[in-house]
Amino acid sequence: MQENNNTNGGGVNKLLLAMTIVEAAVIIALLVVMNNNKKESERLISQIEIGNMEKDSLSHEMSLLVDDYNQLKIDNDTINAQLEEQKAKVVELMENLRRTKASNRDSLKRYKAELETMRSIMRSFVVQIDSLNTKNIMLTEENTRLSGQLSNAKSENRKLSNVKDSLQMRVKDAEALKAVSMKLSALNDRDNETSRISKTQKFRVTFTINENEMTKTGEKDVYLRIVKPDGEILKNENLGYFKYQGSEIAYSGKKTINYDGKAQPVTIYAISREVLKGGVYQADIFCDGKNIGSITAKID
Numbered sequence: 001m002q003e004n005n006n007t008n009g010g011g012v013n014k015l016l017l018a019m020t021i022v023e024a025a026v027i028i029a030l031l032v033v034m035n036n037n038k039k040e041s042e043r044l045i046s047q048i049e050i051g052n053m054e055k056d057s058l059s060h061e062m063s064l065l066v067d068d069y070n071q072l073k074i075d076n077d078t079i080n081a082q083l084e085e086q087k088a089k090v091v092e093l094m095e096n097l098r099r100t101k102a103s104n105r106d107s108l109k110r111y112k113a114e115l116e117t118m119r120s121i122m123r124s125f126v127v128q129i130d131s132l133n134t135k136n137i138m139l140t141e142e143n144t145r146l147s148g149q150l151s152n153a154k155s156e157n158r159k160l161s162n163v164k165d166s167l168q169m170r171v172k173d174a175e176a177l178k179a180v181s182m183k184l185s186a187l188n189d190r191d192n193e194t195s196r197i198s199k200t201q202k203f204r205v206t207f208t209i210n211e212n213e214m215t216k217t218g219e220k221d222v223y224l225r226i227v228k229p230d231g232e233i234l235k236n237e238n239l240g241y242f243k244y245q246g247s248e249i250a251y252s253g254k255k256t257i258n259y260d261g262k263a264q265p266v267t268i269y270a271i272s273r274e275v276l277k278g279g280v281y282q283a284d285i286f287c288d289g290k291n292i293g294s295i296t297a298k299i300d
Contacts, residue, residue, distance in 0.1 A: 062093060065115070065118060069083055069086065069087035074132060086122070093114055178209070178212075181207055182205065183205070183206045185203065186203060196300070197276050197278040198276075205295070207293055209257070209259065209287070215261070218258065219258055220257055220259050220288065221254060221287070222255050222268065223251040224251060224255075224270055224283060224284070226281060229277060229280055230279075233249075235252065244289060245289075281298075283297075
């Protein structure tokens with residue numbers, strides 16, 4: 001009987017030991033699983049943190065790239081349009097990145113590669129714009145240099161034009177005839193000189209046209225204008241007008257001479273058909289469109 005009890009006691013002990021061992025094994029297994037789960041969780045958390053850091057870094061770099069595009073300006077509508085197009089692509093990529101989970105490492109790698117491509121495009125724009133700016137500077141400098149040369153050429157041309165005009169004026173002055181030794185006389189009805197205006201029937205002007213080898217020779221019309229004391233011109237209804245300084249003006253007498261370049265005496269008469277008043281009379285001589293001499297005389 002006692003042996004049975006011992007046998008039964010030993011079996012129970014063995015069972016309890018087996019259960020203890022199993023329980024310990026289960027606990028150990030659970031601890032191992034829990035430890036593995038903790039490590040996996042820590043790994044996942046670490047990956048998420050790294051993903052968030054990469055995502056933030058990519059977002060920051062994209063933002064800087066947008067700022068770089070904003071600073072790139074050039075006076076070229078075509079390139080500016082291309083810059084705006086590329087900047088829009090970067091902004092779109094930033095928006096896609098914002099909607100992407102940090103744990104999606106494949107997408108982050110793809111965005112990083114696209115960002116690098118966009119940086120490369122940006123660098124090509126920088127090189128192109130720098131080249132254009134350098135050319136623009138060179139063209140501006142060349143334009144400034146040419147403008148300076150043009151300004152100098154214009155200034156020199158003005159000087160030459162002024163010299164030319166001056167020489168032409170000198171030539172014209174040299175070509176102009178002059179009436180010298182002028183005398184204005186009042187004549188009565190017997191063609192004798194008189195000092196009384198009441199007896200005056202005509203005027204006579206004598207003068208000498210100077211010698212001038214530079215002026216054109218040949219027939220020349222010489223005109224006489226008598227200005228009365230009241231400022232009016234002594235006119236002869238049988239006479240006409242001649243051109244002087246762009247206007248047609250009346251003359252009092254006219255004579256056609258054959259000028260050969262030598263000094264030549266000339267006499268011109270002006271007939272009066274009106275009642276004259278005493279005072280200062282002026283005689284002007286015109287030839288080749290110029291006033292070549294003038295004289296006054298007081299006749300009372």
